Amino acid sequence: MLGVGVFSLESFPKFRTIISIFGAITLFVFAIIQIRTTLRRKELVVSNSKQGPLIAGIVLSALNPFFIIWWLGIGFKLISDAMLMWSFAGILIVFGLHIWMDFAWLGTVSFLASKSSKILSNKNYRILMIAKFDVSLFWNYIFGRRITLTTI
Amino acid sequence: MVQILEFAVLVIVISASGVMALGPLFAANISYGLREGIRAGVKMAIGTQLSNYH
Numbered sequence: 001m002l003g004v005g006v007f008s009l010e011s012f013p014k015f016r017t018i019i020s021i022f023g024a025i026t027l028f029v030f031a032i033i034q035i036r037t038t039l040r041r042k043e044l045v046v047s048n049s050k051q052g053p054l055i056a057g058i059v060l061s062a063l064n065p066f067f068i069i070w071w072l073g074i075g076f077k078l079i080s081d082a083m084l085m086w087s088f089a090g091i092l093i094v095f096g097l098h099i100w101m102d103f104a105w106l107g108t109v110s111f112l113a114s115k116s117s118k119i120l121s122n123k124n125y126r127i128l129m130i131a132k133f134d135v136s137l138f139w140n141y142i143f144g145r146r147i148t149l150t151t152i
Numbered sequence: 153m154v155q156i157l158e159f160a161v162l163v164i165v166i167s168a169s170g171v172m173a174l175g176p177l178f179a180a181n182i183s184y185g186l187r188e189g190i191r192a193g194v195k196m197a198i199g200t201q202l203s204n205y206h
Contacts, residue, residue: 053184053192057199060177070170071204078163085155093156097163101171103197109178110185110193 026073057106 051059061067075094082090172178177196184192 053180053188053195054199056180056184057177057196058203059199060175060180061200062203064175064177066173066175067170067204070173074166074169078166082159082163085159093159094163097160098167098171099201101164101167102200103194105168105171106177106181106193106197106200107190108193109181110188110196111190113182113185114187114189114192 020077023074023077026069 075098078094079091082094084090086093177200181193181196184196188195
């Protein structure tokens with residue numbers, strides 16, 4: 001759906017500039033929120049649920065405003081760039097590159113959780129998130145640079 | 153080829169900001185992972201895909 005939206009909005013003047021700015025701002029805000037949450041959090045909350053992991057995955061993704069905003073902001077920009085380079089095949093490329101990360105991350109975390117809670121301790125998680133924050137800022141710079149190049 | 157590799161790195165790094173988010177999905181993943189191991193994470197990832205691309 002986002003891909004179709006990008007395709008129809010490409011005709012609007014300054015569309016790419018607007019979506020680049022929106023994507024960069026969203027990425028920056030997410031990085032700030034995430035680093036603040038990580039530093040404030042005292043310990044990981046583990047709760048027992050009666051639902052299976054498949055249902056939990058569906059519900060916790062579909063009802064999570066974070067993911068919705070992520071797709072509308074950052075995801076939209078990535079799809080837009082991919083479609084500019086490879087047309088509709090770009091949508092498949094973005095999804096292919098994105099989907100495996102869900103499996104890799106969620107699989108790794110659950111595996112580590114099952115093996116030892118010490119491996120992914122709060123301290124290690126914070127280090128990981130701070131490193132990711134730096135990377136997010138770097139790509140924020142790249143987004144900004146692209147905006148400058150496309151508007152000149 | 154260089155273009156697609158460059159774009160792949162961009163998507164992977166930026167996707168990390170969404171995939172690795174600390175939230176209810178992450179907490180639930182640990183909770184299920186403690187009981188079911190890696191299978192729980194794979195099932196949750198399938199659930200995430202179903203909600204994203206339905």
